[in-house]
Amino acid sequence: AQKVTQAQTEISVVEKEDVTLDCVYETRDTTYYLFWYKQPPSGELVFLIRRNSFDEQNEISGRYSWNFQKSTSSFNFTITASQVVDSAVYFCALSGKETSGSRLTFGEGTQLTVNP
Amino acid sequence: DAGVTQSPTHLIKTRGQQVTLRCSPKSGHDTVSWYQQALGQGPQFIFQYYEEEERQRGNFPDRFSGHQFPNYSSELNVNALLLGDSALYLCASSIYRAGETQYFGPGTRLLVL
Numbered sequence: 001a002q003k004v005t006q007a008q009t010e011i012s013v014v015e016k017e018d019v020t021l022d023c024v025y026e027t028r029d030t031t032y033y034l035f036w037y038k039q040p041p042s043g044e045l046v047f048l049i050r051r052n053s054f055d056e057q058n059e060i061s062g063r064y065s066w067n068f069q070k071s072t073s074s075f076n077f078t079i080t081a082s083q084v085v086d087s088a089v090y091f092c093a094l095s096g097k098e099t100s101g102s103r104l105t106f107g108e109g110t111q112l113t114v115n116p
Numbered sequence: 117d118a119g120v121t122q123s124p125t126h127l128i129k130t131r132g133q134q135v136t137l138r139c140s141p142k143s144g145h146d147t148v149s150w151y152q153q154a155l156g157q158g159p160q161f162i163f164q165y166y167e168e169e170e171r172q173r174g175n176f177p178d179r180f181s182g183h184q185f186p187n188y189s190s191e192l193n194v195n196a197l198l199l200g201d202s203a204l205y206l207c208a209s210s211i212y213r214a215g216e217t218q219y220f221g222p223g224t225r226l227l228v229l
Contacts, residue, residue, distance in 0.1 A: 004158075031215075032215075033215035035217070042222065043204055043222060043223045044220060044222040044223060045159070045206060045208075045220035046220075047219060047220075050215075050217050052215060091158055091159075093158075095214070095215055100172070101164075101172055102147070102164070102172075102210060102212070102213070102214050102215060102218065103149065103161045103164060103172050104151075104159070104161060104208075104218060105161070106158030106159050106160075107158055108157060109157075109158050
């Protein structure tokens, strides 16, 4: 079975603060894929990033950065200099090649509120 | 390039009724997956369609069924609606390959009274 845990239910920050969203996953697959999605109040899930289990290189894209560590089964997401428009629910998701193909297992989400 | 589209956007039904939700995938995508998202929770996988066949199914009863058409669009049908079926139903499209990114539509909000 696969599992994704987002321990932070809600985070509230003031604009321009940096914020890190935590994600811990469980899978027995040797090849797996990790994703972050953003869900604004409108409801549509917006894709942010995908990483496969063989690519531990961390990346920075504008104000977003990701920290993938297989040793701790974590895939954390950081927003630098947060803005009010970043307010949304953020979901971490996992799919395992051997056991689940492309079906996604989601965490429960982290509600991020950025206050002006 | 149009993204994933879903219809209707909102729907109100009563217990025992049946409902059909529709989804058109992104251009170039051949696979459609459906997810149910209850309020305050993460999306739960219902099933996935490729080449007009159900390829994978999550832990949902047979009341939930689907179909995929030759143009890759898809329908989700729910029979004998229960109050607990009230949720946001999300459709996602992708290419049929493990680990491919799924792109989501705006969802259909279903309320069962």
